[in-house]
Amino acid sequence: MVKESVDKAISLVLGLAVASKDKIDSTIDELVQKGQVSKEESRNLAQTLLQKGEETKLSIETMVQERVQSLLKEQRVAMLDDIERLEKRIADLENSR
Template identity: 45%
Template sequence: MKDLISKGLALGLGLAVVSKEQIEKLVDELVKKGEVSTSESKELVRELFEKGEAEKKEMNSRIHEQVEKLLKDLNIPTKADLERLEQRIQELENKE
């Protein structure tokens, strides 16, 4: 039952956008309904929270990759590119 609940929450709610308080509230409701025991509830909250944090990191990584790809496709210079140009300009000015 616990696995079924975890999978359902991961798919249905999108754990990446659910706060720990929301997870606790949902698990408390499951305890009240008798679907999860009190002893399992803390572990379930921890597991769901950890899964949510992992999903957030994965989502952020994917978003970062997509933004970098978009900037590259649009031929927009990165901060590193601009810093290199500024350094090169400074070097050229110092030679004069």
Template identity: 40%
Template sequence: MNELLKKALSLGVGVTLLTKEKIESAVDELVKKGELAPAESKELVRRLVEKGEAGQEEWKQLLREQLKSLLAELQIATKEDIEALSRRIEKLENPTS
């Protein structure tokens, strides 16, 4: 499951990079057509990329919430559950400690 999460997040990063390239290409085209001043192009790219990154963060948060809900629904033990059980076993095996 952890590997699936890593792949999903990597996909989101890849989409952001691809989107940045497309944004830069579209803005360059606007500059070539004279619809945008070259001095304004970098700022426009920066603003659009920032908006895309903000959207990506929202997407990541939504994905985390969905995965957390799914794991709870499937009743899969969390790291904290396993650590608590390990401590309990340690106490049972070594009652004098």
């Protein structure tokens, strides 16, 4: 359930990034057609905007992951490393008999 929510949030972010790239390309093409920016400027502008979009996407993904981890901790949900540690402890105890 939580994983599905995280996956949906990440998909939303990725979808926005793709939509943003299409919108950026479209807007820059319009600016070039109107003569407001040159072809060279448009390449630099597109690259800058796409880079900032990627940085924002990564930042949002990190925030979502951190928030999910925080919620799981608050709910005291066992994490994989917790389970592995307990399995090792059980195996050690069984082997020490």
